Amino acid sequence: MTGEELILIAEEARKNACAPYSGFAVGAALLSADNKVYTGCNIENSSFGATCCAERVALFSAVAAGEKTFSALAIAGGKSGEGVNAFCPPCGICRQALSEFCSPEFPVYLTDGGQIKVTTLGTLLPEAFTKENIPKKGERHETV
Ligand code: THU
Numbered sequence: 001m002t003g004e005e006l007i008l009i010a011e012e013a014r015k016n017a018c019a020p021y022s023g024f025a026v027g028a029a030l031l032s033a034d035n036k037v038y039t040g041c042n043i044e045n046s047s048f049g050a051t052c053c054a055e056r057v058a059l060f061s062a063v064a065a066g067e068k069t070f071s072a073l074a075i076a077g078g079k080s081g082e083g084v085n086a087f088c089p090p091c092g093i094c095r096q097a098l099s100e101f102c103s104p105e106f107p108v109y110l111t112d113g114g115q116i117k118v119t120t121l122g123t124l125l126p127e128a129f130t131k132e133n134i135p136k137k138g139e140r141h142e143t144v
Helices: 003-014 055-062 092-099
Strands: 024-032 037-041 070-077 107-111 117-120
Touching: 003 037, 003 055, 003 070, 003 107, 003 117, 024 055, 037 055, 055 070, 055 092, 092 117
Parallel strands: 070 107
Antiparallel strands: 024 037, 024 070, 107 117
16 A cells, blocks of 8 residues: 555545534544554534544544554545645644554655655654653552
């Protein structure tokens, strides 16, 4: 699966975005290590904080299906009802969520509707907080 193919799938997933509040529709396509593609779109809520981004919808649906290893992510975003015309980088929460499962070398494909840009999770989220930063049991300052 190429980056271009993954972008096309993200653009297709974007059609299902539920974005009545922002008017900004996003689609994501996440490729698992065993070559399955999991898609997501942003799903907004009248209680705005309950909104979920396209990337986390894709990631969580993949993890819920038993996937734990991923090889690439594509993201396509832009004004609802229009084509994609600017790159849509993932938000900070999605970068952190991805870092739980994906390495710093993990490729992230972005599109502006014409060009494709490839970056990595490590570039998007340098010096990530990970499980290595959490003291192991026994090293913790136990309060109870
Ligand atoms: N959004 C995503 O789904 N992914 C991104 O990478 C950036 C932002 C969504 C959240 C919200 O529904 C809308 O775009 C505007 O922030």
